[in-house]
Amino acid sequence: MRHNYSLDHFALLVGDLERSVAFYTDILGFTPIERSGSANVAWLTIGGLDTIHLIEGDFGTTHLTKDTHFALRIDDLDAFVTDIAAKGVTFYDWPGNVGKIGMRRDGFRQAYLQDPDGYWIEINDHTQAVAE
Missing domain, CATH: 3.30.720.110 (Signal recognition particle alu RNA binding heterodimer, srp9/1)
Known part of the structure; x- marks a missing residue:
């Protein structure tokens, strides 16, 4: 059986949440989603139902x-x-x-x-x- 997939969201670990939110809103034009919850997480809409979740945390071991x-x-x-x-x-x-x-x-x-x-x-x- 073949399933029909589409993107819901992707999550990125970031070192500085405020800096990352500024980049994704100011440079790429994504829109913040108002939500309650953890102070170290931000959700932004890419368009339609597609979103990005930015999670501030220890970025030290991340290899890019x-x-x-x-x-x-x-x-x-x-x-x-x-x-x-x-x-x-x-x-x-x-x-x-x-x-x-x-x-x-x-x-x-x-x-x-x-x-x-x-x-x-x-x-x-x-x-x-x-x-x-």
Whole structure:
């Protein structure tokens, strides 16, 4: 039996919750979700029902590489990179060339940036199915 999945949320351990919330709201445009609960957790909506949970904690043993990243698709990649560059955020292609948009093997374009804790984020224009 094949199940139909969709993203609900993903959670990231962060070193400074306030700094991370500022990045995800000011740079990526996510919206905080009002909720009661732990002071060291923030939820933000990405769009629709998709959310990110930021959890402040001991970040000391976290090991990050570009291979371990999450990806978000966007309708207008060119406008996005123009916007973040104007905000002073550096972006890269996969090999690490600064200010370059790369091309995935499946033909979609992508750019990578890092959040304040060093998590790699791929932003791409993958807006149609490549396989069923």
